[in-house]
Amino acid sequence: MGKKWTQLENGYLDRTPIFQFILLSCLFPLWGAAASLNDVLITxxxxxxxxxxxxxxxVQSAFYGGYFIVSIPASMVIRKTTYKTAIICGLLFYIVGxxxxxxxxxxxxYTMFLFAIFAIAIGLGFLExxxxxxxxxxxxxxxxxxRLNISQTFYPIGAAAGIxxxxYLIFQEGDSMASQLATMTAQQAHAYRLDMLMNTLEPYKTMIFVLLGVLALFAITKYPSCKVAGEEKKSSVSMKETLSYLASNVPFKKGILCQFLYVGMQVAVWSFTIRLALEMDSSINERMAANFMVISYACFFVGKFIANFLLSRFSTNKVLASYAVxxxxxxxxxxxxxxxxxxxxxxxxxVLMGPCWATIYAETLKTVEQKYTETAGAxxxxxxxxxxxxxxVQGYVSDITGSLQFSFIVNFLCFAYVGYYFLSKMRETKHMDEGVSEEHIVGQH
Structure with a gap:
């Protein structure tokens, strides 16, 4: 059989290889599952x-701190080898974690659990x-x-699976843990806590088998390099030059801040939703409260489909600005x-968080010259x-105010900046269009 795709000089393909794209998209639910399990672990x-x-x-600091540390090393692996090699490295670290x-x-x-979560995050940093x-x-x-929005649509499937x-494997039936511990002696409470910790192992046993299967599929599947033509010229671009370029790129820096606040908001809302349900209704237990996270991921999933529909028909900036309001x-x-x-x-x-990560990522990446793509992505x-x-920050606000519910106000500030970011992009686009129109009129005269 001949090649099913042709790689262009800019690294893109003339057509999408369907099997390879689907297999790649199947990585997205893998980090979705890990992230949603953190929401359970926090409780x-x-x-x-x-x-x-x-x-x-x-728990989230250990998890996302791992991403932060490994992203640049992961980009260097991609620059020196291939995207596929970095993915295989990520799967191996994930299995170790x-x-x-x-x-x-x-x-x-608690420290050892944080270390395990950090190790998983190292793997996920490579994968993402x-x-x-x-x-x-x-x-x-x-x-x-x-394409990135379609791949990201797979994410909530993994997130729902993780929750x-x-x-069912970590949370138990009966009264909430806090209620049960309140009625126990010190010795009984110690034994109960040890049993609850052993439960945390169960989901990760399942994850290991899934990861081994995905690793085997990636190892035997042929992937295009998607590297820019003239790789020898590109490899001469130093990391110092790349970082200097990115540091002076104002649109890129605005995108980075927007992504920072968006991700923080998403993680914070999901981290404390189970706790919020327990606080607002003391008659329910952790297993019942977890249902609200299952529904949240279903909403996230539906939100992505709605966003894909809207983004194919309306301005990206208008859709995201409206979502933020x-x-x-x-x-x-x-x-x-x-x-x-x-x-x-x-x-x-x-529902409203569905399109944010993928759209901010792809739009910000467009502000960067092609030869800096891997590092910019990192x-x-x-x-x-x-x-x-x-x-x-939200946890700290909750502690000092004594109100977990009020602490959600931290996320208002984050969503407000996301709205400001896309509104400012709308204005920039409008001014550019007006400038092009004026040039066209002058040219006719």
Missing amino acids: QFKSVFDLSDFASAL CSLFFPASHMAT TASNTYSTMLGPEKYSTL LLGK VGCLLVLYVSFMPSFTAVYAAVAIS VLVMSIIGGAVVPA
């Missing part, structure tokens, strides 16, 4: 280790740095943003409405560090 660890909201949010839950569950220390950019490259350039694994209103409702409907509003926010993935910062 579990708070009771088991008797943590403050700030301390429990360190899951395996570390075996000693962590026996050592029963490679996969997000690779998805934009696997086909014609004009459909690059749409279901946590719901509605998102701000919902966050205010969550923060101040003294009824359980605040939980439903927190769930509804997920820096964009580094902006995921927002997921380490914003949840911790």
